Amino acid sequence: MSHTATLDRTASAATPASIRSSAAALPAGTSPRGFALYVGLDEVKAAIDGVSLPILVDALRRTIAELAPSAETSAAVALAPQSAGGRDVDVVRLALKEPSATARAKQEAPKPETETGVVVDLSRKRIVIDGETAPLTFKEFELLQYLVLREGRTIERTELVTSLWETGDASAPGERTIDVHVRRLRSKLGRYEEIVRTVRGAGYRFDRHADVVIRYGTGAPSPDRF
Template structure:
């Protein structure tokens, strides 16, 4: 549920540790850019390739747990096969090089309007600007978006988003976070609405787009 964290090699060893002292390396992601036709030409398939890589990792470290998923993207997706895979799975660093290589166009033409909620990258953009949401503000928005067909009560939000907190907050905490979230959403703040006596609800709006990375597991 978090973006990739930079790591550095430990002094005098090949072990990795997080840049922050509170973080440690817990695993890794291997992106492989290859389509089914290319895999077939090599006498294999994406599913078989993923399964064989997982099996090989298991022989190296029997205790290792693994999960494989195939990236599903439009056939005309822009970028190299590896860029498309990374983008599909929400790698927040893949856009850096693509933005540098993009054709320059007038600023007035490249700034989109409205709100883009990118669940894969855990980012929210308003009129082209990235909003500086806190972790809990995004979690609240994400929860409401994923349950957009119904009203979500305060008790459910507390139980779902603060269940592991050292100190359990009260309903006032939810109200404060919602108020700050709405403030950052600006003119489209009414997409997160209060249902009096029941809780909160996310409402669709023509200027609000929600993105999520499609995938299926193997």
């Protein structure tokens, strides 16, 4: 079968309204330098029509060379997984990274649900709150970890100071100034601050809530059993 590319010169001489409006909307200081024609057609559909993609590309090139000998052409075939759904032309636009199609795909892509709750990751020494790593200092993490490993037990201020600071450490807080460290820790826990409870006249206790996950991991301290 012979395939000849033909074009109605009378029709092509008239500029389509869509092209005229696009040209009028060009940003200041820019000018058209060419165009891209996205063709949605797989080889199966092309075979049904009695053609193939290489034949169509060659026909378009010869037509352009006849109408505009000075034009330069470059053809790109869009590849996509065989399971890709949607209209062929939309798949082609996305595969070739056509700007407006890529932007639209990002807008329509389902957004992952935000992780909520607290993850106390003892192996990595970090606290994740609602999907964001909390900016705890080393001592703040040690303080929380000490309470977590003794879940449900009230820890006196004296024990916290002697356990978390070396004897003779000039930066070690007193029994009362330990409260400052706890307040700073709780402020960084945000709406989950109540997992560190104040036991009036006694000390502090870690209470696990339903939205708190403890990850021990390999090499993490083992919880004390009381």
